[in-house]
Amino acid sequence: MSNIxxxxxxxxxxxxxxxHKLEVLKRTNLKLNEELxxxxxxxxxxxxxxxxxxxxxxxxxxxxxxxGSDENKRETKLKINALIRDIDHCIAQLxx
Numbered sequence: 001m002s003n004i005x006x007x008x009x010x011x012x013x014x015x016x017x018x019x020h021k022l023e024v025l026k027r028t029n030l031k032l033n034e035e036l037x038x039x040x041x042x043x044x045x046x047x048x049x050x051x052x053x054x055x056x057x058x059x060x061x062x063x064x065x066x067x068g069s070d071e072n073k074r075e076t077k078l079k080i081n082a083l084i085r086d087i088d089h090c091i092a093q094l095x096x
Contacts, residue, residue: 065076 062076062079065073
C-alpha cells in the first residue's frame with residue numbers, strides 16, 4: 001500500500017508542477033501578446049510618420065523645383081499639367 005501511496009503522491013506532485021508551469025506559461029504568453037500589440041501600434045505609428053515625411057519631402061522637392069532648381073523640373077511640370085487638367089475638368093462639369 002505504501003508503494004501505491006508513494007506513486008500517487010509522486011503523480012500529484014508532478015501534476016502540480018505541470019499545472020504551475022502551465023500557469024506561468026499562460027502569464028508569459030499574455031505578457032508577450034501585450035508586448036506584441038504595443039510593438040504593432042508603434043510600428044503603425046512609425047509607418048504613418050514615414051508617409052508624412054515622404055509627403056513633406058515631395059512638397060519640398062516641388063517647391064525647390066518651382067524656385068528654380070533644375071532637378072525634378074520634368075516631374076513638377078507633369079504635376080502642374082495634371083492639376084490644370086483636373087481644374088479644367090471641374091470647370092467643364094460646372095459649366096454643364
